Amino acid sequence: MTSQIDRMGNTPSADQIRRAPKVLLHDHLDGGLRPGTVVDLARETVPHGHGGAGGAPAVQLPETDPDKLGVWFREAADSGSLERYLETFSHTVGVMQTRDALVRVAAECAEDLAADGVVYAEVRYAPEQHLNGGLSLEEVVEAVNEGFREGERLARANGRRIRVGALLTAMRHAARSLEIAELANRYRDLGVVGFDIAGAEAGYPPTRHLDAFEYLKRENNHFTIHAGEAFGLPSIWQALQWCGADRLGHGVRIIDDIQVHEDGTVKLGRLASYVRDKRIPLELCPSSNLQTGAAASYAEHPIGLLRRLHFRATVNTDNRLMSGTSMSREFEHLVEAFGYTLDDMQWFSVNAMKSAFIPFDERLAMINDVIKPGYAELKSEWLFQQTASTSGSTPEEG
Numbered sequence: 001m002t003s004q005i006d007r008m009g010n011t012p013s014a015d016q017i018r019r020a021p022k023v024l025l026h027d028h029l030d031g032g033l034r035p036g037t038v039v040d041l042a043r044e045t046v047p048h049g050h051g052g053a054g055g056a057p058a059v060q061l062p063e064t065d066p067d068k069l070g071v072w073f074r075e076a077a078d079s080g081s082l083e084r085y086l087e088t089f090s091h092t093v094g095v096m097q098t099r100d101a102l103v104r105v106a107a108e109c110a111e112d113l114a115a116d117g118v119v120y121a122e123v124r125y126a127p128e129q130h131l132n133g134g135l136s137l138e139e140v141v142e143a144v145n146e147g148f149r150e151g152e153r154l155a156r157a158n159g160r161r162i163r164v165g166a167l168l169t170a171m172r173h174a175a176r177s178l179e180i181a182e183l184a185n186r187y188r189d190l191g192v193v194g195f196d197i198a199g200a201e202a203g204y205p206p207t208r209h210l211d212a213f214e215y216l217k218r219e220n221n222h223f224t225i226h227a228g229e230a231f232g233l234p235s236i237w238q239a240l241q242w243c244g245a246d247r248l249g250h251g252v253r254i255i256d257d258i259q260v261h262e263d264g265t266v267k268l269g270r271l272a273s274y275v276r277d278k279r280i281p282l283e284l285c286p287s288s289n290l291q292t293g294a295a296a297s298y299a300e301h302p303i304g305l306l307r308r309l310h311f312r313a314t315v316n317t318d319n320r321l322m323s324g325t326s327m328s329r330e331f332e333h334l335v336e337a338f339g340y341t342l343d344d345m346q347w348f349s350v351n352a353m354k355s356a357f358i359p360f361d362e363r364l365a366m367i368n369d370v371i372k373p374g375y376a377e378l379k380s381e382w383l384f385q386q387t388a389s390t391s392g393s394t395p396e397e398g
């Protein structure tokens, strides 16, 4: 019996993956809408009769059937065309221009994550992209916060538990990063837990936004930077050594500084060593990387090597709608590609919780009161099933 358990490892089923407590650090609010909600909200932006309906410009969708629209989002993101990829966000951002729309999208985000077994999430968005309907930056932040609180309440009413913190993103091609950093600081005890910078890496190095990062450091605040997704080591080096990022958004190209020799030995360059030694969290997003071509398949994704080398690796969704994914689905792919067990899932989840931007005591409480007991329960359930099936008292499930 023992040998069978050892051989099989505690490989989780799809149902156990969903029920396992998961922690998400890299998820875009405008990349995770329900297709049906995009359709509903787009309808509201189309002017009725004369005069039109409220501030935001009308959004014309390529499909109005929610299922077809969901497929359209995935295909456009898969197409390899940057134009089509960016078009997907013009539709989601386009319908997120009123207070009611932002509250709804944020509430549904929290609900969907909770239903997927996520117990803690940091969800990011760029307030400057939600001003076309006449909202101020503060009104955008307050609407999203209200939505997250509502989603947390609805999840609790359904017997689930989730906590969601917001990260405010500044766009790297724009010039509002200091203003957004100040906004993040103003709302730091009111639902915003940190700051991020996103957008095309090429041509827009993070050092353009040094004033924002220096401001946040002087305020003892936290930030992550999208770096090392497509652009490689210089981008990671700048994010860490010039800007002082606490975490790396993606950071997957750190693999370029790691040599794997034929005999299996591994040599880390200075930057990769620094990232591992300093326990810099990597917000890895496997499915998103496959779509942008940063990795060829799940099995070849650098997360396998980075986990083996004990980098502070975490698993994330990036854009759930565009990638047709969820935290559970990301783990399903990784379990299949690398044979990960419940122990591996726990390792990733504890890693992510340690790397969250909320205070240390609250992170520790999440790890000890929610994550570890959750996995302990799943593991004992797994062991019970194995024991029962080997002693023949219950039918094999295969």
Ligand SMILES: [Zn+2]
Residues within 6 Å of the ligand: 026, 028, 198, 226, 249, 318
């Ligand atoms: Zn991202």
